[in-house]
Amino acid sequence: MEELPRRESPTGATLRFIHTSDWHLGRRLHSADLHEDHRAFLTWLLQEAQTRSVQAVVVAGDIYDRAVPPAESVTLLDETIAAFAGSGIPLLLTSGNHDSAVRLRYGAQVLADSGIHLRTDLAGVTSPVILSDDTGPVGFYGVPFLLPDAVMDELGADRSHASVLAAVGKRIVDDAAERGLTRTVVAAHAFVTGSSACDSEREISVGGVSDVPADVFGGTSYVALGHLHGAQSVTPTGSPTVVQYSGSPLAFSFSERDQVKSVTIVDIDGAGGVTTQRVATPTRRSLRQVTGRLPDLLERASGDLADLADAWVKVTLTDTDRPSEPMAQLRAVWPHTLLLEFQPDLDPDVPAGDLVDVTRGADPTDVLSDFFRHVTGNEPDGARIAVMRQAAEALQSSAAEN
Numbered sequence: 001m002e003e004l005p006r007r008e009s010p011t012g013a014t015l016r017f018i019h020t021s022d023w024h025l026g027r028r029l030h031s032a033d034l035h036e037d038h039r040a041f042l043t044w045l046l047q048e049a050q051t052r053s054v055q056a057v058v059v060a061g062d063i064y065d066r067a068v069p070p071a072e073s074v075t076l077l078d079e080t081i082a083a084f085a086g087s088g089i090p091l092l093l094t095s096g097n098h099d100s101a102v103r104l105r106y107g108a109q110v111l112a113d114s115g116i117h118l119r120t121d122l123a124g125v126t127s128p129v130i131l132s133d134d135t136g137p138v139g140f141y142g143v144p145f146l147l148p149d150a151v152m153d154e155l156g157a158d159r160s161h162a163s164v165l166a167a168v169g170k171r172i173v174d175d176a177a178e179r180g181l182t183r184t185v186v187a188a189h190a191f192v193t194g195s196s197a198c199d200s201e202r203e204i205s206v207g208g209v210s211d212v213p214a215d216v217f218g219g220t221s222y223v224a225l226g227h228l229h230g231a232q233s234v235t236p237t238g239s240p241t242v243v244q245y246s247g248s249p250l251a252f253s254f255s256e257r258d259q260v261k262s263v264t265i266v267d268i269d270g271a272g273g274v275t276t277q278r279v280a281t282p283t284r285r286s287l288r289q290v291t292g293r294l295p296d297l298l299e300r301a302s303g304d305l306a307d308l309a310d311a312w313v314k315v316t317l318t319d320t321d322r323p324s325e326p327m328a329q330l331r332a333v334w335p336h337t338l339l340l341e342f343q344p345d346l347d348p349d350v351p352a353g354d355l356v357d358v359t360r361g362a363d364p365t366d367v368l369s370d371f372f373r374h375v376t377g378n379e380p381d382g383a384r385i386a387v388m389r390q391a392a393e394a395l396q397s398s399a400a401e402n
């Protein structure tokens, strides 16, 4: 158990902390480097923690985007940890499914003396960080992402996240009771039943099952979740335990374009009652998605879509004929276009045919022509048929040679 010096809380009888998760340091948004966005967020986070007089910051896993992060991301975390240690605001960090637990806990025993607490293994689960306000202590428990195969025997659990976390939850509740802690916070990295995912989380299912019931940490005051990148509450109806995802501080996919990225400020009162508020994180660019024919979009770029010049943009082109160098044309008007997809707008009156029928043709040129019709809805002209024939014949002759 680590007893920490008390920081002045806003009201004295309330303990306030920031819950965040899924920083994914080192991650890119398609071709865009997010390093400066991450740096701006972490600078802002410390300022926010100081301005709002929080007593701790809890980070619920996926600190890094991958087991071996880029050197500049390691440097950024190092600088962040040093800044928090210097400010006297304790940090509790757990490892998520993207982190290497062993690499993340480098220096952990020494860092703990400076108020930087890493929880990356099963043994650390029952070693809470204890903070206090005028009412008394609050125990902060950090549960890293645990692979069922690695810990099920030790926990006497089945091979599932639900079973493993139920066993961990029981250990925590027992430990808190032993220590006489009536107010507890648990940071965990899991997929809770009924929550909504987006496109940037990595699958964690074991035997096809990834979810865990929200009441697995029942008996605690607040469960600070990581893993899902959209902020959301998953508190079971009528439960005294408040369970929330803070979401990631930055968007990592276009599926998150309508989310307001945030951190969660949590206040625990003397009776263990919890109130939360979300504070939006700084964003350098918004994410926008547009669909249409290239000439129309280019024209609108100087009109109603002019503001896309500052945004990260995903474009879906509906042209039936594929335009020449579309990305270059789009970037000329919207320099931060990151993603380009094609979805030809086919005339519904022209039957596109069935892909099974397409592959029935005996002559490879016929197959290619049918495929062309299927994709574009148009008849291939003479020049296109000539290219197809040439390609088909080249393939046939190379097959004959081998």
Ligand SMILES: [Mn+2]
Pocket (backbone or CB within 6 Å): 022, 024, 062, 096, 098, 201, 202, 227, 228
């Ligand atoms: Mn994540």
